[in-house]
Amino acid sequence: xxxxxxxxxxxxxxxxxxxxxxxxxxxxxxxxxxxxxxxxxxxxxxxxxxxxxxxxxxxxxxxxxxxxxxxxxxxxxxxxxxxxxxxxxxxxxxxxxxxxxxxxxxxxxxxxxxxxxxxxxxxxxxxxxxxxxxxxxxxxxxxxxxxxxxxxxxxxxxxxxxxxxxxxxxxxxxxxxxxxxxxxxxxxxxxxxxxxxxxxxxxxxxxxxxxxxxxxxxxxxxxxxxxxxxxxxxxxxxxxxxxxxxxxxxxxxxxxxxxxxxxxxxxxxxxxxxxxxxxxxxxxxxxxxxxxxxxxxxxxxxxxxxxxxxxxxxx
Amino acid sequence: xxxxxxxxxxxxxxxxxxxxxxxxxxxxxxxxxxxxxxxxxxxxxxxxxxxxxxxxxxxxxxxxxxxxxxxxxxxxxxxxxxxxxxxxxxxxxxxxxxxxxxxxxxxxxxxxxxxxxxxxxxxxxxxxxxxxxxxxxxxxxxxxxxxxxxxxxxxxxxxxxxxxxxxxxxxxxxxxxxxxxxxxxxxxxxxxxxxxxxxxxxxxxxxxxxxxxxxxxxxxxxxxxxxxxxxxxxxxxxxxxxxxxxxxxxxxxxxxxxxxxxxxxxxxxxxxxxxxxxxxxxxxxxxxxxxxxxxxxxxxxxxxxxxxxxxxxxx
Numbered sequence: 001x002x003x004x005x006x007x008x009x010x011x012x013x014x015x016x017x018x019x020x021x022x023x024x025x026x027x028x029x030x031x032x033x034x035x036x037x038x039x040x041x042x043x044x045x046x047x048x049x050x051x052x053x054x055x056x057x058x059x060x061x062x063x064x065x066x067x068x069x070x071x072x073x074x075x076x077x078x079x080x081x082x083x084x085x086x087x088x089x090x091x092x093x094x095x096x097x098x099x100x101x102x103x104x105x106x107x108x109x110x111x112x113x114x115x116x117x118x119x120x121x122x123x124x125x126x127x128x129x130x131x132x133x134x135x136x137x138x139x140x141x142x143x144x145x146x147x148x149x150x151x152x153x154x155x156x157x158x159x160x161x162x163x164x165x166x167x168x169x170x171x172x173x174x175x176x177x178x179x180x181x182x183x184x185x186x187x188x189x190x191x192x193x194x195x196x197x198x199x200x201x202x203x204x205x206x207x208x209x210x211x212x213x214x215x216x217x218x219x220x221x222x223x224x225x226x227x228x229x230x231x232x233x234x235x236x237x238x239x240x241x242x243x244x245x246x247x248x249x250x251x252x253x254x255x256x257x258x259x260x261x262x263x264x265x266x267x268x269x270x271x272x273x274x275x276x277x278x279x280x281x282x283x284x285x286x287x288x289x290x291x292x293x294x295x296x297x298x299x300x301x302x303x304x305x306x307x308x309x310x311x312x313x314x315x
Numbered sequence: 316x317x318x319x320x321x322x323x324x325x326x327x328x329x330x331x332x333x334x335x336x337x338x339x340x341x342x343x344x345x346x347x348x349x350x351x352x353x354x355x356x357x358x359x360x361x362x363x364x365x366x367x368x369x370x371x372x373x374x375x376x377x378x379x380x381x382x383x384x385x386x387x388x389x390x391x392x393x394x395x396x397x398x399x400x401x402x403x404x405x406x407x408x409x410x411x412x413x414x415x416x417x418x419x420x421x422x423x424x425x426x427x428x429x430x431x432x433x434x435x436x437x438x439x440x441x442x443x444x445x446x447x448x449x450x451x452x453x454x455x456x457x458x459x460x461x462x463x464x465x466x467x468x469x470x471x472x473x474x475x476x477x478x479x480x481x482x483x484x485x486x487x488x489x490x491x492x493x494x495x496x497x498x499x500x501x502x503x504x505x506x507x508x509x510x511x512x513x514x515x516x517x518x519x520x521x522x523x524x525x526x527x528x529x530x531x532x533x534x535x536x537x538x539x540x541x542x543x544x545x546x547x548x549x550x551x552x553x554x555x556x557x558x559x560x561x562x563x564x565x566x567x568x569x570x571x572x573x574x575x576x577x578x579x580x581x582x583x584x585x586x587x588x589x590x591x592x593x594x595x596x597x598x599x600x601x602x603x604x605x606x607x608x609x610x611x612x613x614x615x616x617x618x619x620x621x622x623x624x625x626x627x628x629x630x
Contacts, residue, residue: 215572294495
């Protein structure tokens with residue numbers, strides 16, 4: 001394996017040495033969306049007071065995790081984008097001069113909804129929109145009932161000067177299990193992968209299984225950081241909601257995989273981390289994985305399984 | 316995130332419940348290839364005595380890690396496949412009734428060499444051949460000078476009854492940093508990804524950098540296991556060779572990412588692990604990541620970088 005020496009770090013092209021202060025909001029969600037929005041705004045203000053340039057809220061922060069049940073009544077919680085929440089949060093972003101990632105339940109058309117993360121720039125305008133591409137469906141996580149899989153692909157948001165000029169790749173929760181998503185964002189120029197999440201344990205789960213599940217998330221985030229040479233951040237919710245207990249542990253990893261910030265399982269907090277973009281070029285010079293990808297041999301990645309001729313394959 | 320309960324584990328389709336005992340050989344390499352082959356044979360016999368069905372040797376185990384320097388004299392160390400070493404190891408595999416992964420410096424034609432892992436079945440015959448697809452080139456790891464990138468793709472070896480019927484995906488060292496390689500092997504049906512490696516530190520590296528490098532390898536292996544629902548094993552060398560110190564830490568991960576066996580940094584050893592193939596189906600039912608891949612959005616994975624129109628892209 002390559003061995004990135006201190007000397008080679010020093011030789012790295014200076015590139016941009018901008019530092020972006022990232023703030024991840026970790027919160028518990030209550031029954032009333034208004035109350036959750038108020039809590040989120042309070043924590044976003046706190047992050048900005050602490051110098052954050054870029055703040056990330058957890059997945060679907062305005063509501064309890066309604067996909068625990070399939071109930072058509074919950075579709076009423078969706079809202080258009082732009083809509084009331086993006087207006088309110090846009091005003092807040094402008095006031096604070098920050099960039100803000102706000103994950104919302106998007107109503108696109110009657111009967112057409114997405115699990116979406118909007119990026120609001122420091123002018124208050126929407127500068128990016130990501131619709132969750134990989135949608136789970138498992139007991140107590142019935143997301144396929146609510147959310148149409150995203151159709152905007154893996155697009156990077158250039159945040160401009162306000163957030164240190166960082167190129168932001170927003171992904172959501174279940175996406176974190178897909179190396180394809182992380183790679184495509186990195187190939188599109190992402191320097192930070194931000195994952196708003198709503199990850200938790202089923203309360204009926206034995207302690208050993210819980211620990212194992214929690215421990216499985218961390219190497220995925222580290223591996224996305226290492227294999228792509230990017231920063232990775234995940235902002236999770238906390239608290240008990242019916243049968244689920246959300247496990248917090250919001251996290252920031254550097255491009256070499258080291259954890260630079262990590263929250264506890266149960267604290268409402270703003271997790272701060274300074275992201276030095278120069279570290280990306282340094283890391284990729286030391287571990288030049290992007291150089292050696294075998295494009296000629298990756299065709300099978302667009303197939304479901306390699307057990308049949310391509311002509312019989314979905315989609 | 317999905318929450319795989321004990322109940323759902325029990326509901327899992329029984330499938331094959333074959334258990335394969337895996338033996339990873341971790342050894343130090345000396346100057347004389349004959350001596351290394353003798354050491355390898357001794358440790359393979361030891362593994363078989365301890366019940367191993369499938370034994371994996373480290374990358375290029377017959378020689379010191381010659382790619383530390385570019386020297387045409389080292390090409391003489393390559394040998395054809397089949398050749399003297401595959402004959403000798405084939406006889407050994409037949410005698411012991413095991414399946415054996417033997418990484419060799421393959422001479423294919425004058426001026427055409429590969430870094431290759433041969434799989435020898437319990438009949439002594441070659442049942443699989445993998446030519447390292449991702450070739451590093453960094454200070455002290457000048458592999459691009461010696462090894463032509465593999466042209467056999469990511470093909471799975473069905474081992475047959477002797478190794479519990481396991482479908483084996485052999486990859487080599489630098490491949491471990493590429494989620495594409497792991498995914499393609501899993502899509503081709505691999506149940507175990509076996510990585511012979513030669514990973515080490517440059518001796519001039521500070522302790523903190525060493526620790527960080529070592530720590531970066533583990534989440535990659537775990538992430539391949541988790542995201543694909545497969546077992547992952549890595550067999551590394553140990554010992555000091557000129558400027559490099561190989562760090563051992565051979566490892567086996569289960570499909571949920573837990574480490575089931577791990578060797579120390581400096582011990583010559585046979586690391587044993589029992590692989591229950593049933594765990595793969597159970598894990599993939601609990602965490603059904605293969606179900607939700609977005610084939611329609613993965614086209615960019617066959618491009619070098621997404622900064623230019625496809626028509627201008629390599630290759």
